[in-house]
Amino acid sequence: MSNFLKIEREGAVLTVTMDRPEDRNAITDPDQSAEFVALADNLARDRSVRAMVLTGAGKSFCAGGNVKSMRDKTGLFAGSPFDQRTHYRTTVQTIGKALWELEVPVVAAINGHAIGLGLDITLMCDVRVMAEDALVAESYVKLGIIPGGGGAWLLPRVVGLSNASRMTLTGETIDAATALRYGLASEVVPTAQVLPRAQELAHAIAANPGHATRMAKRMMREGMDQKLPTHLEMAAAYQALSHHTEDHVEAIDAFLAKRQPEFRDR
Template identity: 70%
Template structure:
């Protein structure tokens, strides 16, 4: 079977496509989560990668867990409660930890339905843009279960507690326009323009020195659970590192010379 993640690269931008269109890119097998974790670790190690786009093959972004497997108690839904708990912790919950730890800025290009875990995965990304055909739902309660992959932590941080509570406790689906109103996505574009727009944003990120975008992202991530004083200490250390990079010096010289900078990743 082909890998779940289809990975392509163009210069400093990597595009990752969830590639099970026949299953609406549902995530059930542990190997799928392991691919996420492995990719994120490799991307963090590769300092030449400056931006990532995450999207789905076919008509869906990701439909979450496979409901037929839930019914048949297969895959991650098999076994005793203790075995199921362990499966969650060593499969889908790896995705949240991996994407949150990922240092490279990542853009979710939501091409279609992002449901349950699919919605949660978009919330793990730094920037979210949606096709006008996309719909989203935190629909776990509709199936008599709870957000098992991190949604209860992620969604309130993205759209606020009141709206997150409404989406989580009703399980209702919202369209792209409502997602934009909620601040769940920053842009809605026609479906045929989605990847082009995602690439524009990725290129805009990738034109900046990689050390600066990676450390700025890390500061924002850590700032979600740190006091200001602790974050300022971390920022001071990161700033000192930045001041001693060749790319910082090149950026200053290019600014003063009124020319385009040429960054080397050093």
């Protein structure tokens, strides 16, 4: 493995850092994608983790694909068109699938540039805290290519079709104030506060029962493509499950006793 992801834990919250600052945390090595998939698989089994923060080391969140590797036709960009199709399907696209399907809530701490795939990764997160001097871009067309990791599907769902079209078709870079106006950023904070604020939000999420936040996230994700009757059937099933958890009983008892609950993920 490339050891691209540095993982730290505080209580029920993981902080995951893309740790290749010398390359602005660009993603080129297939092992980097495999680490994201392995992380998501582990979190699917570990119900003691209730929230995750994702950020980048150094001055960038993630610069997307490595442009020098594109030029040199190496790594993910080597081989015939059929080879490259396979590379995309088995590497960077697995990041999108893994993060999109992950039920653990994820807060992105956008500490710097999030370009191309880097921006797409932030869109797979649930909440985005952005540094006031950070910049983002869906800049694929400026390199003569198209969003290959899910950005054309994700971006319109986050910022609306008009804003997504402008960003995707011009490839322009937008600042934090614009990202906030578009609804891409949930909050904009001074650079030094971006990781602490993201962790604060993650701990606020983790203060709630893990089964409730995971199922609520799943409902929102599925609801984006469901009709209301189908969604309500899912809600009824999930609500019934929730009512039969020990954490639900503890939440009710704590509320009535005016004390802090102690959840055990049961």
